[in-house]
Amino acid sequence: MLDSISRERTPGVGLFLTRWMRNPLRMGSVVPSSPALCQRIARHTRWAKDEVVVELGAGTGVVSRALLEAGLPPEKLVVVEIEAEMSAHLRDTLPGVNVLTGDAFALPDILPKALHGKVGTAICGIPLVLLPLAQQQRFVDAVEAVAPGKGFLLYTYCATSPLPYRKLGLNAKREAWTPLNIPPASVWRYTPAKG
Numbered sequence: 001m002l003d004s005i006s007r008e009r010t011p012g013v014g015l016f017l018t019r020w021m022r023n024p025l026r027m028g029s030v031v032p033s034s035p036a037l038c039q040r041i042a043r044h045t046r047w048a049k050d051e052v053v054v055e056l057g058a059g060t061g062v063v064s065r066a067l068l069e070a071g072l073p074p075e076k077l078v079v080v081e082i083e084a085e086m087s088a089h090l091r092d093t094l095p096g097v098n099v100l101t102g103d104a105f106a107l108p109d110i111l112p113k114a115l116h117g118k119v120g121t122a123i124c125g126i127p128l129v130l131l132p133l134a135q136q137q138r139f140v141d142a143v144e145a146v147a148p149g150k151g152f153l154l155y156t157y158c159a160t161s162p163l164p165y166r167k168l169g170l171n172a173k174r175e176a177w178t179p180l181n182i183p184p185a186s187v188w189r190y191t192p193a194k195g
């Protein structure tokens with residue numbers, strides 16, 4: 001069955017599903033994000049001339065592709081993916097994009113130093129809602145270390161904020177919602193409360 005899934009028409013869906021079967025908590029979703037959700041994420045992504053966009057938990061690259069289609073040059077996109085098989089797929093299918101295989105929680109260590117302070121938007125695809133508060137705080141701190149004051153976008157199925165943002169020292173704003181995703185999803189922007 002898995003063999004036939006991996007020969008499916010939409011590249012990466014079989015890979016996504018097999019990774020989900022092996023590690024559902026890390027994947028957080030059975031299927032990749034829909035085009036409607038990816039377009040909304042891209043719409044709320046900002047970058048200046050000297051900045052890059054950092055996508056954390058890129059999976060099969062559906063959000064990455066929407067960012068490129070929205071006009072982000074490939075050399076300005078850095079994607080981080082912890083699953084080696086998925087990052088190999090990203091390297092094969094996203095020419096010119098900087099693909100980092102590693103843990104987003106170690107972002108200050110894996111992102112090239114020259115890009116620290118040069119992150120226009122960080123986008124989180126990691127299912128943070130499933131993690132305890134201390135780990136969520138580690139994520140917030142890792143992003144703050146490389147993108148001071150910028151915060152991050154997070155897409156989620158939760159109707160309300162998936163993060164206890166006040167406890168994490170953040171402000172929260174729901175930027176977008178779409179019913180055209182399985183399940184319906186929102187895009188949240190979190191920024192440091194003191195920033």
Ligand SMILES: C[S@@+](CC[C@H](N)C(=O)[O-])C[C@H]1O[C@@H](n2cnc3c(N)ncnc32)[C@H](O)[C@@H]1O
Pocket residue numbers: 026027028029031032033056057058059060061062063080081082083086102103104105125126127
């Ligand atoms: C819900 S999927 C999102 C995939 C894709 N961005 C999408 O929207 O379809 C979560 C992805 O985050 C990756 N991931 C989970 N924990 C991670 C971590 N600590 N560092 C980097 N990637 C991680 C998983 O391997 C998976 O590819």
